[in-house]
Amino acid sequence: MTNEIIIALVIITGLGLLFGVILAVSYKKLKVYEDPRLDTVEEMLPNTNCGACGVPGCRAFAEKLIANELVPSGCTVSSPEGIENIAEFLGVDAGEANKRVARLLCAGGKNEAHNLANYKGGIGTCRGEAVVTGGSKDCSWGCLGLGDCAVSCDFDALFMNSNGLPEVIPEKCTACSDCVDACPKELFVLMPVEQKLIVQCRSLLEGDLAESKCSVACTACARCVADAEEGVIEIKNNLAVINYNHNDLATPLATMRCPTNAIVWLEGEAQFEKPREKTLALGGVETNMSSGEKIIVTERS
């Protein structure tokens, strides 16, 4: 009886020692060198793993930073100080910070766009609505307003306003492109913040037809083309398209005569203003060129 206990003890201890030796040897032999800076850099990064830098995850981004394949400013989530700290720590150039934000290319909310039907029941998401003959709006390109993008946003940079349209908070937006993928109508684009002139419409229909479906549709009247510097805007498929290669030539002047306010100039706080929400009730909006403030014309046309 005692013998058996001793035998068992010896076997277990022997096995334990054997595996201990194997582990100790393999730790030495198979050790993978890892840059000690990797953990530190990863800690300095925001660790949101959003993928906006184009690399899968923050650790992978940190690896690329150490290998000098990318620059710290590639991380759009970190604050400028954070990027500076990483650059300092690694002794590299922080690189050109090119802040981009998501922009919605539709301005047809509840007040502007014409609805043909009610989407009831179902799954209650934009994706779900889009598979049912492209959603209830008359315009086939327009925002469906059920907020798939707001749900997808990890940074609370998107919210649905009272007009049933998503709004982007540029300060919080990290250009991670989650909303771009979430939108079934592909209405989000990532743009550098300097690009202030945008056409908030994607309808390819002809002028009157487009306007009959949505009061802020681009009617391709080409007034903006005439008002802007040459080459900045052109009309393609019944839609004004801005050539951002000439972004430095773009001015708010191009938006002044737009009959539907489809083309807008986003300036500072102005992008939160939605003066066109009132257009249906008040007849029209004109912009004072010099100060940028809106003057509302009250009489109906």
Place this chain on the structure above:
Amino acid sequence: MLDKKLTFKHGVHPREFKSLSDHCSIERMPFVEEYTLPLSQHIGAPSKAIVVKGQQVKRGQKIADAGGFISVALHSPVDGTVSDIDIFPHPNGKVLPAIKIKCDPFSPQIRESSPIDFEQMDTKSFISSIQDAGIVGLGGAAFPAHVKFKIPEDKKCRYIMLNGCECEPFLTADHRVMVEHAKEVIDGIGILNRFVGAEKAYIGIEANKPDAIEILAEEAKKSDFPVEVVPLKVKYPQGAEKMMITAILGKEVPSGKLPLDLGVLVSNVGTIACLSDYYRKGKPLTERVVTVTGTAIKRPGNVLVPIGTPMRDVIELCGGITQDAVRILLGGPMMGVVQKSIDTPVVKGTSGILVLTNNEVKDLDQYSCIRCSRCVDACPIFLNPSMMGLLAKKGLWDEMMDYNVMDCFECASCSFVCPSNIPLVQSFRVAKGMLREKWAREKEMEENA
């Protein structure tokens, strides 16, 4: 006659509502002012327009060529002028390129056509002539017929199987085609068989169409090719091709495989009747039978509609809609697509226009899944809709792949039986779309890399 009707396992029994229109013989739609012919009425690449604005076209004249192998030609339904080639609303909700033809009001609308000699054709020219005739599957999916009829060299077609089940409630278009065009259906089988060389043909018909079974069985006796009319049990989705094969042959088409892997070629009865029309009378696919029905239609019926006719005119022909109409569907109530507008044209895949009232359309509250497994018992292909529904709610599309979501053919039996009114099939449709989109993105990235 078999005592026990053949069928598949699982499935559901929705109320039929077929008596609204199953006695109405097919009436011809009068010509209307203008026709809109979308260039993509079928699955696959859009057709390519070969006419220009202002050009005169004849009834049955080809106005667009096939845009690839999985694509078909398009023909003018009337004598008239091409008034516009632009983007117009399509029944699928998008705004897509289409040809608008203004009907010539003084034309006698006589089709000048002659039979096509198929006896001398080899298989290759037969396939391309079907593509040229613009024939697609008329069951609803509008898959180009010639692609289906082209038997790959490593496979053999043993049985031709005609689908006359029409298991969707309300729809009676195929029923009327079988009753009124039985000759063409049987003749079409003969033409097709010259080129595919099958042993036998089956026509699967649900037992709720005794007149169609009788007439076709009578007609089949005259044919020199063995054609068997098989009455099937009335059950939804009996008309899904995989379900019909299971019912008739007792074999299951494996996941991800095609019926042809079992040596079976399945086609809708209307499509086969089209073949006969084309080769015997030289008539390409320019019109199809559409069931206009529903409790909100004043005078339900089966109408032979030229492709491209605005839906509004078709509904008006049937007496218009009643005041309490709340929902318009293209196709049947189970798989049909809800429409937001009736200003879209009838296309090749339109099997029915269904308008329902508040009595049928109920806005029910959704509750949580109580795991009663009724959906599991209903799913004809033995999936687990309950679990997939939970995953879809969380957006776990990849995990849904483990439950074979791509095999789902969206028959909606699961949503039909769910006591909690969970939109199961709707979420699977979204999931399938998301997965396809994701794969396309990954493929693009691979190609770029």
